[in-house]
Amino acid sequence: EFRTRLSEVAARRRQDVTRDPTLRAHFHQMCAALGVDPLASTKGAFAAALGLGDFYYELGVQVVEACMATTPINGGVIDLRDLLRLVCRRRGSAVAPVDEDDVLRAIGTLKALGGYEILRPEAGGRERGRTLVRSVPRALDSAVTAALEAAAAASPEGCISRAELCAAKGWPEARAAAALGEALEQGVAWLDAPSPEEGLEARVYFPCLSGELLTG
Amino acid sequence: AILHAQPFSFPSHFHWAPFFTLQPVAATRARQLGLWCELVTAYCAASRLFVLDLDEPPEALFANTELPRRMSRDAQEAVLDALAGQGGGEWLEKPRKLLVTWRSAEDWADALEEVVRDNALQGAVLTLEELSSGSEVAGTEVEGLPA
Numbered sequence: 387e388f389r390t391r392l393s394e395v396a397a398r399r400r401q402d403v404t405r406d407p408t409l410r411a412h413f414h415q416m417c418a419a420l421g422v423d424p425l426a427s428t429k430g431a432f433a434a435a436l437g438l439g440d441f442y443y444e445l446g447v448q449v450v451e452a453c454m455a456t457t458p459i460n461g462g463v464i465d466l467r468d469l470l471r472l473v474c475r476r477r478g479s480a481v482a483p484v485d486e487d488d489v490l491r492a493i494g495t496l497k498a499l500g501g502y503e504i505l506r507p508e509a510g511g512r513e514r515g516r517t518l519v520r521s522v523p524r525a526l527d528s529a530v531t532a533a534l535e536a537a538a539a540a541s542p543e544g545c546i547s548r549a550e551l552c553a554a555k556g557w558p559e560a561r562a563a564a565a566l567g568e569a570l571e572q573g574v575a576w577l578d579a580p581s582p583e584e585g586l587e588a589r590v591y592f593p594c595l596s597g598e599l600l601t602g
Numbered sequence: 603a604i605l606h607a608q609p610f611s612f613p614s615h616f617h618w619a620p621f622f623t624l625q626p627v628a629a630t631r632a633r634q635l636g637l638w639c640e641l642v643t644a645y646c647a648a649s650r651l652f653v654l655d656l657d658e659p660p661e662a663l664f665a666n667t668e669l670p671r672r673m674s675r676d677a678q679e680a681v682l683d684a685l686a687g688q689g690g691g692e693w694l695e696k697p698r699k700l701l702v703t704w705r706s707a708e709d710w711a712d713a714l715e716e717v718v719r720d721n722a723l724q725g726a727v728l729t730l731e732e733l734s735s736g737s738e739v740a741g742t743e744v745e746g747l748p749a
Contacts, residue, residue: 458633458636458637459615459633459637461630543619545619570625570626570627570630571627573627573629573630576620576621576623576625576630576634577620577623577625577626578619578620578622578623578671579623580619580622580623580671581672581674589619591618591619591620593618596618599614599617599618600614600615600618601614602614
């Protein structure tokens with residue numbers, strides 16, 4: 387019964403759902419409550435009625451493009467907020483707006499590509515929890531994730547020195563060095579090593595933590 | 603065509619400290635040098651700079667005083683080497699002096715031809731100096747073109 391009603395509603399409100407993120411979220415909540423996945427098949431009744439299949443397919447393509455464009459610098463890890471901003475820029479202002487939930491749903495359909503995992507590193511202290519999207523197949527190991535969390539808490543630029551990492555995690559130097567080295571090796575971090583004359587400590591920067599600076 | 607040096611807009615990574623450290627990890631370094639090559643080529647095109655001499659590099663290119671960070675001499679040489687390697691320049695004196703090809707030789711030939719036509723110079727014999735800095739070429743694209 388509910389399913390029939392839902393597909394009737396879907397057919398009537400097609401334009402509204404593709405235009406309005408709040409309505410879309412509400413629709414997805416109803417489907418979830420019914421144990422229905424409207425994105426399970428692009429040929430499914432709901433997807434067809436609402437044009438959601440096309441909507442999320444197009445959004446998925448835009449997500450992939452944005453991730454590929456930024457991977458050379460961030461190694462395939464990007465903050466969801468930055469990804470949303472880049473996707474919206476690609477979409478332009480004439481089309482239906484999308485929000486973070488839409489991007490997450492589109493990402494859900496990209497699993498077949500490999501990668502496209504959602505990461506939620508632990509927030510420390512006053513730092514708010516953030517959501518990262520890993521678009522490359524290789525997972526971040528736990529040491530790199532820990533270093534990333536510490537860097538996020540340590541500075542707004544998303545950088546940390548070996549000494550700061552030791553202090554933040556209570557690690558011996560060798561462990562901190564290994565974690566930072568691994569982050570560099572995986573391409574998700576870059577080294578900042580100003581010249582000895584400048585007397586500054588070397589730091590490791592995580593591009594996914596740099597926010598608008600790198601993504602604009 | 604008449605062209606003047608354009609004001610230059612640096613890419614966002616120019617304001618990011620690690621961009622100025624030659625990256626130790628090979629894959630990341632390759633991407634970094636790729637970005638530097640793009641930046642150098644675009645900067646030289648906008649500034650109409652034909653030769654990069656690391657003994658007298660342009661102040662604004664290899665350093666960002668706001669950060670502050672600067673590319674080490676080794677890092678600058680790596681950039682020039684990468685640029686030469688991908689055909690974006692020709693060595694005048696390896697490893698410190700590079701002729702940056704921000705425009706193809708064919709395009710320059712076309713530009714020269716246009717100046718010759720505009721000034722009805724066909725058939726005249728011109729010295730290289732007249733071609734690059736004579737009164738006919740002032741304000742045109744070919745002004746300042748090295749031999």
